[in-house]
Amino acid sequence: xxxxxxxPKFQVLKTGQSMTxxxxxxMNHNSMYWYxxxxxxxxxxxxxxxxxxxxxxxxxxxxxxVSRLNKREFSLRLExxxxxxxxxxxxxxxxxxxxxxxxxxxxxxxxxxx
Amino acid sequence: xxxxxxxxxxxxxxxxxxSIINCxxxxxxxxYFIWYKQESGKGPQxxxxxxxxxxxxxxxxxxxxxxxxxxxxxxxxxxxxPGDSAVYFCAENMLGGYxxxxxxxxxxxxxx
Numbered sequence: 001x002x003x004x005x006x007x008p009k010f011q012v013l014k015t016g017q018s019m020t021x022x023x024x025x026x027m028n029h030n031s032m033y034w035y036x037x038x039x040x041x042x043x044x045x046x047x048x049x050x051x052x053x054x055x056x057x058x059x060x061x062x063x064x065x066v067s068r069l070n071k072r073e074f075s076l077r078l079e080x081x082x083x084x085x086x087x088x089x090x091x092x093x094x095x096x097x098x099x100x101x102x103x104x105x106x107x108x109x110x111x112x113x114x
Numbered sequence: 115x116x117x118x119x120x121x122x123x124x125x126x127x128x129x130x131x132x133s134i135i136n137c138x139x140x141x142x143x144x145x146y147f148i149w150y151k152q153e154s155g156k157g158p159q160x161x162x163x164x165x166x167x168x169x170x171x172x173x174x175x176x177x178x179x180x181x182x183x184x185x186x187x188x189x190x191x192x193x194x195x196p197g198d199s200a201v202y203f204c205a206e207n208m209l210g211g212y213x214x215x216x217x218x219x220x221x222x223x224x225x226x
Contacts, residue, residue, distance in 0.1 A: 042216030090157050100146035100207050105157035
């Protein structure tokens, strides 16, 4: 019962490099989300996809892009990484649309930008 | 914008005691609330949720109470166990949208 799977688990980048964080869910959920978590803070929404074929900005979208590849997969891309993007990134999914459904999270990607 | 906050950043309880973790919210239009548990190195794990048309909801060893009058949410854990040691987050639905607004978390430490 995998749930939400994120790859890679750890990554170190140099400033200016690009990379894509991968996320896949096997719960047949419609909605998917990307959050970042910084020390001593709660999670902040970067982007979300209400359903396959749609994506929308969250609270902190600058410096990121996303792709909802299919119903299962939702990727997050950093085109030109900056030290301020050092964080732990979590992907989540939920069954229905709207924020009134439980979101289920992966175990995160720990990203360091040097 | 309005945000979800927590009364205590850390809470230490003895094994077997009951734990109460509190959360204040300021958005009166919020209609859905959820508690998560996060262990070190893991993602948030869903514990229990409650909608604004309810005052109380119970799960296995957990109870969530919602007081809309004072905009307060609490999570009660009965007979706290060492495995309950983690950071607990409350979150609210932002005006029916897709995002959950998370608080900063309370660290629960269970001592033998």
